[in-house]
Amino acid sequence: MKLKDSKLNNEQLIQAYRIIKKARMLDERLWQLNRIGKSTFNISGQGAEVGQVAMALNFEPDKDYFLPYYRDMAAVMVWGMSAKDILMGSLGKADDPSSHGRQMPNHYGSRAHNIVPFSSTVTTQYPVATGVALAMQIDKSKAIALTATGEGSTAEGDFHEALNFAGVQKLPMVFVIENNGYAISTPNSEEFGVNDLSVRADGYGMFGRQVNGRDFTETYLAFKEAAENARNGKGSTLIEMLVDRLTAHSSDDDQRVYRTPEDIAKMKENDCVGLMEQQLLDEKILNKDNLASIKEELADEIDKATEEAEEMPNPTTDQLMTHIYGEE
Numbered sequence: 001m002k003l004k005d006s007k008l009n010n011e012q013l014i015q016a017y018r019i020i021k022k023a024r025m026l027d028e029r030l031w032q033l034n035r036i037g038k039s040t041f042n043i044s045g046q047g048a049e050v051g052q053v054a055m056a057l058n059f060e061p062d063k064d065y066f067l068p069y070y071r072d073m074a075a076v077m078v079w080g081m082s083a084k085d086i087l088m089g090s091l092g093k094a095d096d097p098s099s100h101g102r103q104m105p106n107h108y109g110s111r112a113h114n115i116v117p118f119s120s121t122v123t124t125q126y127p128v129a130t131g132v133a134l135a136m137q138i139d140k141s142k143a144i145a146l147t148a149t150g151e152g153s154t155a156e157g158d159f160h161e162a163l164n165f166a167g168v169q170k171l172p173m174v175f176v177i178e179n180n181g182y183a184i185s186t187p188n189s190e191e192f193g194v195n196d197l198s199v200r201a202d203g204y205g206m207f208g209r210q211v212n213g214r215d216f217t218e219t220y221l222a223f224k225e226a227a228e229n230a231r232n233g234k235g236s237t238l239i240e241m242l243v244d245r246l247t248a249h250s251s252d253d254d255q256r257v258y259r260t261p262e263d264i265a266k267m268k269e270n271d272c273v274g275l276m277e278q279q280l281l282d283e284k285i286l287n288k289d290n291l292a293s294i295k296e297e298l299a300d301e302i303d304k305a306t307e308e309a310e311e312m313p314n315p316t317t318d319q320l321m322t323h324i325y326g327e328e
């Protein structure tokens with residue numbers, strides 16, 4: 001679909017693109033920091049940025065809560081986390097808003113931005129999100145809980161428990177499955193027996209929809225409807241968002257071992273960021289010079305954020321037991 005069919009104006013579309021591009025460039029920086037030994041780990045959202053931003057723009061970050069998973073960097077940036085916040089998490093700094101340097105990198109959380117930190121144990125954020133949504137429903141706050149996980153992770157019992165509870169209670173929620181074709185090295189064909197995971201919504205009494213997460217407008221409009229339904233008391237929606245995983249699962253594996261060179265090359269040719277850039281040019285929203293200067297501005301911003309984050313203090317041994325349990 002055309003970008004303009006989203007009914008967002010040019011300024012809003014450019015703003016969305018800037019976040020998408022920034023997430024991509026920041027992720028590339030995190031890989032560099034890992035490879036030179038400054039950060040211990042990286043797990044990327046490369047290939048999912050367009051879908052994530054199109055999704056997240058439909059929520060109100062000062063009111064709605066996001067319970068993300070490890071690939072959701074672009075989405076948490078829409079929610080308000082800065083490049084420096086994310087870099088501090090990767091470098092394990094004392095002021096890292098996600099966990100003050102206690103968690104693995106890319107385990108995003110920010111009390112200031114209504115982003116609930118999560119466990120590495122996949123899909124545990126789903127049932128936690130139903131609790132957040134139940135509180136919102138009891139409070140009549142008209143807020144929504146958005147939560148995301150990967151497609152392989154939907155095999156966990158937590159997935160069923162969360163969707164069942166949300167369906168029964170008609171909770172104000174949007175559940176997202178980011179289907180990137182693989183669970184580490186296991187392909188979709190060995191993960192489940194259906195072609196469309198969103199059909200599972202029917203079994204829980206909620207709305208279900210599969211979207212192409214490489215298409216900004218298709219994704220934006222699907223989440224718009226889901227958010228409106230949740231906000232207007234019509235209950236939850238399950239959205240399967242088809243995306244790519246352009247990198248290995250994480251910095252600890254090499255996808256060339258389990259994917260063919262042709263498969264990897266084809267995926268890179270359809271890189272969602274490149275597709276959106278072409279649409280911005282075709283629809284005359286930006287020209288090539290504009291794209292080049294945005295890239296330059298973002299590169300400066302990320303360099304500056306990296307320098308600032310690197311200069312931040314590390315946690316000290318006397319802080320070992322802080323930020324672990326709630327304060328009395």
Ligand SMILES: Cc1ncc(C[n+]2csc(CCOP(=O)(O)OP(=O)(O)O)c2C)c(N)n1
Binds near residue numbers: 151
């Ligand atoms: C309960 C549990 N089992 C296994 C793992 C190890 N693990 C981490 S990520 C992952 C794959 C998840 O794949 P998917 O849900 O498709 O998400 P993706 O990483 O592809 O985005 C696995 C098996 C874990 N973290 N938690």
Ligand SMILES: [Mg+2]
Binds near residue numbers: 150151179180181
């Ligand atoms: Mg996956």
